[in-house]
Amino acid sequence: MITTRPAEPQDAEAIARIYSLGIAERTxxxxxxxxxxADILPKIDASARFPQLVAVDAGGTVLGxxxxxAYRARDCYRGIGEFSIYLDxxxxxxxxxxxxxxxxxDAARAAGFWKLLSRIFTFNHASLAVCHACGFRDVGAYEKHGKLDGRWLDVVIVERLIPENLT
Ligand SMILES: CC(C)(COP(=O)(O)OP(=O)(O)OC[C@H]1O[C@@H](n2cnc3c(N)ncnc32)[C@H](O)[C@@H]1OP(=O)(O)O)[C@@H](O)C(=O)NCCC(=O)NCCS
Structure with a gap:
């Protein structure tokens, strides 16, 4: 059975490995x-404010x-979280x-966020699909938002409001 739980310091190695595989794929x-x-540990240290979760199998192996x-440093945006998701x-x-x-x-709701968002390459169909399946909507696309390996790429902004925190 696959379950999710908050990330712990001992997960940092597995998270770094999975994240690095995703980086190497270039998608x-x-x-x-x-x-x-060492890059991941500070995120886990700050996870009371910015949730970090892992998915683990029955044997405790981290799968994702x-x-x-933070979305922006300005206080008016304190309830907006950007997210990244990577699976083995x-x-x-x-x-x-x-x-x-x-x-x-759920974790973002408990942490008081009123919105989650992300920016996703237009060709990353799996990522867009998982966002849509979880109630995110496409806001629009930034054209030529950055270069990856010398190629300009467009990104879709996705957002999901967390109505319980829109008080
Ligand atoms: C993006 C990613 C997290 C999706 O996770 P996943 O476990 O493969 O997706 P799921 O199996 O939970 O599928 C969720 C939904 O997306 C759909 N989906 C999954 N992969 C898809 C694909 N390649 N194309 C189209 N739809 C896809 C599923 O059918 C499912 O839809 P449904 O709920 O309506 O049936 C995973 O593929 C991944 O780690 N990719 C590499 C890293 C990455 O791109 N991260 C996103 C950058 S922030």
Whole structure:
């Protein structure tokens, strides 16, 4: 059985490995440098404010990670979280992305966020599909938002309101 739980410091190595595989695929992020556990640990340390979750199998192996970060530094945006989601390639297409992102919406609600958003390459159909399956809508697309390996790429902005926190 696959379950989700808050990320813990001992997950940093597995998260870095999975994230780095996603970076190497060149279909999920403009980032090109692999991550280490040392890059991930500060995110886990800050997870009371910015939730970080992992999906694990029955044996405790980490299969995927979803995490939030600040959208902007300005106080008026404190309730908006940006998220990233990465699964081990062998764990994709089995509903685990949907499980993790659903759990993240719950964690973001508990942490007081009123909105989650992300920017997704227009050709990342799996990522767009998992967002749509979890109640995100397409806001629009930024054209030529950055270069990856010398190629300009467009990104779709997706957002999901968390109505309980729109007080
Ligand atoms: C994007 C990612 C997290 C999706 O997770 P996943 O576990 O493979 O997706 P799921 O199996 O939960 O599928 C969720 C929905 O998306 C659909 N979907 C999954 N992969 C798809 C694909 N390649 N094309 C179209 N739809 C797809 C599923 O049919 C399902 O729809 P449904 O709920 O309406 O039936 C995963 O593929 C991944 O880690 N990709 C590499 C990293 C990445 O691109 N991250 C996003 C950048 S922020």
């Amino acid at each position: 999920a992020t403009f980032d090109t440098e692999p991550r280490t556990a 990670w979803v995490g939030t970060s 390639p062998a764990a994709r297409g089995q509903g685990i992305g949907k499980l993790l992102l659903t759990a993240l919406v």
